[in-house]
Amino acid sequence: MDNILKRTHMCGTLNANNIGEKVVLNGWIQKRRNLGGLIFCDLRDKTGIIQIVFNDNIPKEVFDKADSLRSEYVVGIAGVVAERESKNKDLATGDIEVFAEDLVIYSEAETPPIYIKDDDEVSDNLRLKYRYLDLRKGKMQRNLSFRHKISKVTREFFDSEGFTEVETPMLIKPTPEGARDYLVPSRVNPGQFYALPQSPQMFKQLLMVSGTDRYYQLAKCFRDEDLRADRQPEFTQIDLEMSFVDVDDVIEIQEKYLKKLFREVMNVEITTPLPRYPYAEAMERFGSDKPDTRFGFELKSLNDVVKNSDFQVFDNALAAGGDVRGINIDGGAEKFSRKDIDKLQEAIKHFGAKGLVWIKIGEAETTSSVSKFFTPEKMKEITDVFNGKPGDLIFIVADKAKIVFDSLGFLRRDIAGKLGMLDDSQYNLLWVVDFPLFEYDDEAGTYSPMHHPFTSPRLEDVHMLDSDPGKVRAKAYDIVLNGVELGGGSIRIHDRNLQRKMFEVLKMSDEVVNSKFGFLLEAFKYGTPPHGGLAYGLDRLVMLLSWEHSIREVIAFPKNQSAVCMVSEAPSVASEEQLEELGIQIKKSITDQ
Amino acid sequence: MDNILKRTHMCGTLNANNIGEKVVLNGWIQKRRNLGGLIFCDLRDKTGIIQIVFNDNIPKEVFDKADSLRSEYVVGIAGVVAERESKNKDLATGDIEVFAEDLVIYSEAETPPIYIKDDDEVSDNLRLKYRYLDLRKGKMQRNLSFRHKISKVTREFFDSEGFTEVETPMLIKPTPEGARDYLVPSRVNPGQFYALPQSPQMFKQLLMVSGTDRYYQLAKCFRDEDLRADRQPEFTQIDLEMSFVDVDDVIEIQEKYLKKLFREVMNVEITTPLPRYPYAEAMERFGSDKPDTRFGFELKSLNDVVKNSDFQVFDNALAAGGDVRGINIDGGAEKFSRKDIDKLQEAIKHFGAKGLVWIKIGEAETTSSVSKFFTPEKMKEITDVFNGKPGDLIFIVADKAKIVFDSLGFLRRDIAGKLGMLDDSQYNLLWVVDFPLFEYDDEAGTYSPMHHPFTSPRLEDVHMLDSDPGKVRAKAYDIVLNGVELGGGSIRIHDRNLQRKMFEVLKMSDEVVNSKFGFLLEAFKYGTPPHGGLAYGLDRLVMLLSWEHSIREVIAFPKNQSAVCMVSEAPSVASEEQLEELGIQIKKSITDQ
Secondary structure (H helix, E strand, O other), rough: OOOOOOOOOOOOHOOOOOOEEEEEEEEEEEEEEOOOOOOEEEEOOOEEEEEEEEEEOOOOOHHHHOOOOOOOEEEEEEEEEOOOOOOOOOOOOOOEEEEEEEEEEEEOOOOOOOOOOOOOOOOHHHHHHHOOOHHHOOHHHHHHHHHHHHHHHHHHHHHHHOEOOOOOOOOOOOOOOOOOOEEEEEEOOOOEEEEEOOOHHHHHHHHOOOOOOOOEEEEEEOOOOOEEEEEEEEEEEEEEEEOOOOOOHHHHHHHHHHHHHHHHHHHOOOOOOOOOOEEEHHHHOOOOOOOOOOOOOOOEOOOOHOOOOOOHHHHHHOOOOOOOEEEOOOOOOOOOOOOHHHHHHHHHHOOOOOOOEEEEEEOOOOOEEHHHHOOOOHHHHHHHHHOOOOOOOOEEEEEOHHHHHHHHHHHHHHHHHHHOOOOOOOOEEEEEEEEEEEEEOOOEEEEEEOOOOEEEOOOOHOOOOHHOOHEEEEEEEEEEOOOOOOEEEEEEOOOHHHHHHHHHHHEEEEHHHHHHHHHHHHHEEEEEOOOOEEEEEHHHHHHHHHHOOOOOHHOOOOOOOOOOHHHHOOOOOOOOHHHHHHHHEEEEHHHOO | OOOOOOOOHHHHHHHHHHHOOEEEEEEEEEEEEEEEOEEEEEEEEEEEEEEEEEEEOOOOHHHHHHOOOOOOOOEEEEEEEEOOOOOOOOOOOOOOOEEEEEEEEEEEEEEOOOOOOOOOOOOHHHHHHHOOOOOOOOHHHHHHHHHHHHHHHHHHHHOOOOEEEEEEEEEEOOOOOOOOOEEEEEEOOOEEEEEOOOHHHHHHHHHHOOOOOEEEEEEEEOOOOOOOOEEEEEEEEEEEEEOOOOOOHHHHHHHHHHHHHHHHOOOOOOOOOEEEEEHHHHHHOOOOOOOOOOOOOOOEOOOOOOOOOOOOOHHHHHHOEEEEEEEEOOOOOOOOOOHHHHHHHHHHHOOOOOOOOEEEEOOOOOOOOHHHOHHHHHHHHHHHOOOOOOOOEEEEEEEEEHHHHHHHHHHHHHHHHHHHOOOOOOOOOOEEEEOEEEEEOOOOEEEEOOOOEEEEEHHHOOOOOOHHHHHOOOOOEEEEEEEEEEEEEEEEEOOOOHHHHHOOOHHHHHHHHHHHHHHHHHHHHEEOEEEEEEEEEHHHHEEEEOOOOOOHOOOOOOOOOOOOHHHHHOOOOOHHHHHHHHOEEEEEHHHOO
16 A cells, blocks of 8 residues: 555646656546456546556556456556557547556545546436545536636736735624624624624725735635525635725726736637726616627617507506616517517516517518507507517517516527527626616615615715715726626725715614724724725636536535535534533524424 | 826835836825925835925925825825935935825824834734734734735645645534534524534545545634634634655655745745654654754753662652653853742643752762762763763753653753744754654543544554554654744545554544544545645744744734724624524523623
């Protein structure tokens, strides 16, 4: 067992240039075949697979040992690289093979419960239970390396731009971010709890107050929320903050970062400056604050054209201050049956839409779900808004603005997907800027911050804070890739008077302000630089750039919704002594169940 | 407020080469003096301080604004660099000053509760309460940057050596490391708890099983232990693991890392290979498994010389299987009064020592606390063991081996410190290897693993696992700098039979083994490479290399023992709703207090 063969190469790095070389490889047996006097093995390490040949030129005990090999045995092999007679085009190393001279078996293996191959169609639960086997797959190792490379390039960039990497604490006071905190009982203060950070927001702002000037961190963050394909309760954020900057400064340096990232990681050149869409324009044109601009189907307003029509649905929407908008699926008339359209209509109920109007423009005549309400002339007027031509299919939604935008934003992307128009090799990066500072809650009749209460308003809008807060735009920005938000941030308020004004508009009492944010306000008393920053979701970034559709593919040890889960990750019952020290007890109602 | 002057330079980077240049600086006012028609300000950013001059060549409103400046105001200044008439040798930028032409005040400041200067002698509590002000100090910003640089060089090295950075989970099953876990109540499984990792040990071994081959991570780890100057409950570990390696392979690559680290971070060339001390030798010569070799005072055994003496204390120690050992403080006779020696004797009581024998060798006569028990000839025989010469001071301890080693190990370093022999510019790096695999518990009469039960024994010692487990040496290694452990690790057991044998020796039942380590053993069934690794304490590494004496100086937001602590870090009381969801309640006995 002590005898470890000193590796000279990784399996996947060998090629025809190595022919004739003596090599030592370490790895796992992918498979073994004994063809009489010849034994063929596929040897695997994280870089790839190579064929090993044992023939009768080697000592019998080595040959016999080779004959005992089974899948997933771990071995060291010394041998000579040779050209392969029957080349294997499916294998990167398929031009060569290694004639073994020595063999050490480091470890035997039982038959593994899942196959070690990318296309093993095993259940998610089994993959996660045997994650250490699942990670042996070539694709999974490539994903781990890819993630590493993104982190590496990210750090290199921010290092070179004068950002200081600072580690912020993990056991903190519950944060005001809004999602559910993970709590950690304090032993020193029994009955009290730390929280795990939802983000380092407070700390990075304090670092700016402390003169650290430029900060970044690949920060672990926690939100106790249910799992989704693109969300884990613990996640990693590329987090940064800069002093003495305004929106343009932050965007400029991020574009430099993204340019480097795409070049070095993807071998893709992106053109900067990236397009910037004011929030209002993104909504008007794409029905989304994360527009996917890889295809058209832009929204058009029909408010002017259809007002005072006899169609009740449109009239009511407009009368209630709502909207009538639509999209034109060019050449879509033939591609969507009545049934397909019903399904789309069903789907947008999720956003609150009560119906979906459709118009198919034919060569001879135009058919529509609302033909009877409009004259052919009016119908022409409507389709002209979309530059409609024969073969086109127009969808219209009439409702409150939010419902109209959400429904049409969903439809345009969903339909583009169905029509195969989402090109994975195209990277449409863009900024959405000028978000509203506040969201209005219809029911409560109050405003709440769209991001967080430290986001700075645009200076030219400050005068509307009292008179028309809904119109005030924020110095906030999101970076969007192909319809998915990669990250976002804002310039923060560093002026105490403006901050006070914000809390006033939010109708937050001094008591609430002090208990939630008193610490930061106190810090701001002693000289605060203008500052702002950004955070990218690293997990999502890796997922998008690797074309994976689940975050689980890019995290080594993901969490699992179901009970089946790696034992090393499952929660378990605490001992009486532990609970005693922490000053807590399990509620009877639960333990008794 | 919108108007941010675009920085051209950092304050501390300006020098005589910039004379005549127009520059824009952003920063904090360190101080301001108005000398009639001239206003002098010191402007500070994280790189340093520079003098700014406002004179009457500038518009009156700018001059008046400058006159309103107070300490810690945050400003932007545009001006021209000029040679300074009265140069300030205490300031890096003391040869120059900047004649201001424009001034923007970004933020006013109240008088800060602590001074922003390195030698502000304020209490630790106040420093931690106003940490964002404390971090404005030049020294603290340099420490943050220094820490960043160490992380950077570390990552660059392991990146270049084919290690994959993998993030391991933070919410895991309680680990078998032995220290107290921080628990995190699970909402999905009320009444159950996650633990925060004490180290990623299990996960890095699983990564080796998964074929990741070489792994590293700057990992956040947690131990719910009380604070000490060199320990925080949350800390960062440079954690790594390699497959297909034995002790020499791990040490070789670590020496390459340390060489690069010391060169790039300290500008110090270290000579490799580093010395390796077997544990037994380290104890015999230095009384410590973390020997500081910057000075002598090596331990010598008197067991042979004093056996069968008439001195009861020595006799008893030897009869009980103990030891009589001592150290010689060359030329120390004159430097330690009777009172000093009493203090040393008091200090080693902490290690269980009952007494401290001393011998002072004079020109004419030798005096000692035990003169009356030994003939001059015997005394000469004793001092000869130490090559004693006139002026020397010898200390002897007789007791159980552990007490003798601990006491003398402490004395030699403590005395070297008192004599000013701990040279901070010398970096004595060394390995301690061949640790015992087990520790024997006298009282319980059982063996326990010295590191953890996955540490591999040395192969040539395996035959003693049954017959003489105390003699079995481990494939474990610690890296030591100037008497402080920087890190440590081991080659792990990857053979299931050997692992089973280990548990047998440790008298662990199958039930305990399965509940604690069953998961890893299961993983080992499916093909496990030989593997081993190491972890360095990053916080301690930064502390040692920056010559700081407390870990708080190298962590941005440290924890504090006392109640005074940054509000953003203090635990607090959870809401009824939160407790309800988590299925726990606060114990009445505590809340009622």
